[in-house]
Amino acid sequence: MLVYAGIMHGAAKIVGAAGADLAEADLTGMLRGNSFEFTVAWPNGTKGQYSGTFDPGGNLSGVTFDLENPTSQATWFRQEPQF
Numbered sequence: 001m002l003v004y005a006g007i008m009h010g011a012a013k014i015v016g017a018a019g020a021d022l023a024e025a026d027l028t029g030m031l032r033g034n035s036f037e038f039t040v041a042w043p044n045g046t047k048g049q050y051s052g053t054f055d056p057g058g059n060l061s062g063v064t065f066d067l068e069n070p071t072s073q074a075t076w077f078r079q080e081p082q083f
Helices: none
Strands: 003-010 013-020 023-032 035-041 047-054 060-066 069-078
Touching: none
Parallel strands: none
Antiparallel strands: 003 013, 013 023, 023 035, 035 047, 047 060, 060 069
């Protein structure tokens, strides 16, 4: 599954939209230094928590999990994101 997120931030709060396959959803979260965390409320009723960091080269990495089933986790990595 490919998940994308379009994020806008002002101060430490981030808001935006996420999509996977044919579903789209709103996201909200926080940005602190080089770390971020946001929650996506998917149309099917599930909520995903995404957290990670970015390095000076713009690479992103982190972990995601289902808030109702936290043992269902996945790690992810994105090289050279397009901002």
